[in-house]
Amino acid sequence: MPGLVKPLISVVITTRNRNDDVIECLQSIFQSDYPNFEVIVVDNDSGDGTVRTITEKFPQVKLIKNKTNRGIVGGRNDGQKIAQGKYILFLDSDTAVGRSMLGELADFTEKDPKVGIAAPKMYPYFQRELIWYAGATINMLTSRTLNIGAWEVDKKQYDQVREASHAPTAFLARRDVSEQIGGHDETYFMSYGDADFGCKVKKAGYKVMYVPTAELWHKNTFETGTLRSLGFEFPLRAYYYARNRFIFMKKNASILNFIIFFIIFTPIYTIWYSFKILQYRGGLKFLKLYLRGTWDGIKYTFGMKVENIIP
Secondary structure, three states: OOOOOOOOEEEEEEEOOOHHHHHHHHHHHHOOOOOOEEEEEEEEOOOOOHHHHHHHHOOOOEEEEEOOOOHHHHHHHHHHHHOOOOEEEEEEOOEEEOOOHHHHHHHHHHOOOOEEEEEEEEEEOOOOOEOOEOOEEEOOOOOOEEEOOOOOEOOOOOOOOEEOOOOOOEEEEEHHHHHHOOOOOOOOOOOOHHHHHHHHHHHOOOEEEEEEEEEEEEOOOOOOOOHHHHOOOOHHHHHHHHHHHHHHHHHHOOHHHHHHHHHHHHHHHHHHHHHHHHOOOOHHHHHHHHHHHHHHHHHHHOOOOOOOOOO
């Protein structure tokens, strides 16, 4: 209806040492055609001038300056604490949002009170003819997460609304639902945090939905023959990827599924990833951290305490 006030969206961006990326991300948000939003940037102790640049170029942004790296999930919780919106758009800083994305997600969610998360269609920033995310699935036996449509040429084959397991990188969540489930689980630090959040939303009785009319571009690329092709942009990613699959499965899988995962798939993953990692230059450092993550995951399985490695 004309003149109806749109609900406030709190855009929460967590960043660390991505000065240029976060500035471009903010520029895309402020070019949005949605009329009612606030922006909160949580900086995890950047050393590249990010705080100064944001303060100078975007004084309207609410800026949280952490003195330590709190990880993507810790940063999101920090942003949620001061968010005022009915909805929170959790957003990675290496993204650019479509002009109508905020409105498409909010309008969709407003129509159905059982939608807890609404996620956009996501494209690789540097390969815009491809799809990166058109929904997602999680195999609760193997722990494998899969983006539907990833790296396929976009021929509008995934332009239908669908239910998803979770959403990485960018998703609109009802603030009251996020508060109800306790926000993001900071045990994860990075990797599997989005998947866990989606599982908790669904356990609370809400839906996770993919909305193809909302669009976003994410600065990742499809690579083969490199460690990045395994999802390991840097060595600590290998650690958290290995460790957090244990944490995720113990928290979310059935007891039987977890036993099968632990007994059968743990040795398969360990052997396969070790072999793949050693194929690439510089792989030894990644392998050490991957095996350390696997060991810490096993320790967590048996109730022992594990500490996050803070870069």
